[in-house]
Amino acid sequence: MTEVSEQQALLDDGVAKLELALKRRYGEAARVENVTIATLGASNRTLLFDLVEPGGRRRLVLRQETVKSEVSPFISPHDQFEILKVVYRHGVLVPEPIFELEPEDDLDVGYVMACVEGETLPKTLLNAPEFAVARQRFAAQTGEIFAKLHAIDPGEVAFLEKVVDSVDPLAAQISRYDAYCEYHPGLDVGIRWLENNRPKDKPRVFVHGDYRNGNVILGPDGIEAVLDWECAHLGSAMEDFGWVCLRAWRFGHIDQPVGGFGPRDEFYQAYTSNGGQAIDEEEIRWWEIFGSLRWAVLNMMQADGHISGVRRSLPFACCGRNTSMIEYDMLMTIKGHFT
């Protein structure tokens, strides 16, 4: 059997099982139509489909786990689904959670959520004329979203206490880096700098952990939904600020620190005027340098997936070499050349 027909057979089998899972929940008349595979993500496989019932049709998304490793930096699909329920209840812009897969579905682990129309491709969002208004609003909207998210009582997501990133995010990254048995002088110099300049402990809040250009759905008028909650944990509010401003997420628009879309002052002002805590710019800089370490290690993970044969892919092979550019960003930021 060719690789393509094997994949098709796997897909057909998955769709048949998905239809049974839907019948179990919505009755015998439920059907699956218009299945498309979204791009294979770093940690999840995503399938779009219509749930067709006698009363109507609804576009939904199935997310299944793809990375299963002891050093996986991602929380379980079960915890992701629990988080979606919490943030949806609090009015954070996310796709509506629909149901979680169960063992009798025979579809591995994952969940189904509503499909939100819009665009996530960073370069399209940064350049296409139809997103001009959305681009202008991104920094302030992100400030509002962070204020709402960080205000959620961490007790509502107490299960995130056990995530290693909630305990000591720097130690968590070092442990993942060490798992690949590679030696990167740039990363270790960065790690030493981070250790010697750790910010003071603050009360921890519920952080998204991967909020960036690429993980947010935008429509022409602005943000429609925040996706990819698999790195959520408890930590400093400033961590989310550092990550969204990481140079890698500006996609060449380096003079617009907030995801390549907008300036820091609008972002910070929207956060504080919506009830967010005081901004600590020096700490955000620390989290940006930390973010480079984290992004470099994630690239090592992708390259390892390719080299080990678990997920052969040319883009993942490139990730291994991309690490050098992320290390460059990190050291240039420490030196004060990059802001």
Next chain:
Amino acid sequence: MGAVGLSQDKPDIKEILVTVKELLESIANKSKGGERYDALCGAFLLGVADRELDFGERQDESQNGELQQLLGREGSLRDLYQQFCQQVRGGDLDEQWPAAFDFAFKQVIDKVSVTNPHYLAAMHRSD
């Protein structure tokens, strides 16, 4: 470039890399979606291999010399990297921090000049 495959007939290894890179670029220009992206990634990786043939050996030698001086011992580059990383992380090089930082920075600039030289800021470009 070092003495790579001098016993072989033409095309030499660099010509082979350029030829296949041109093929991948032409495939990328005629393709869309995943196929285009894969072809661009393949062309990028062949460019990396080409530059590594040009600079890799010289960079390795120069870094080996600097690390021997910094750490006061000999070894393969991988062993010296390991020593350097462990000592930096453990704080053993804190008293020589500027020299340790400069070495790491140089090593990173060497890697970027092979991976994607256009990424370097003007102050670090050799062209």
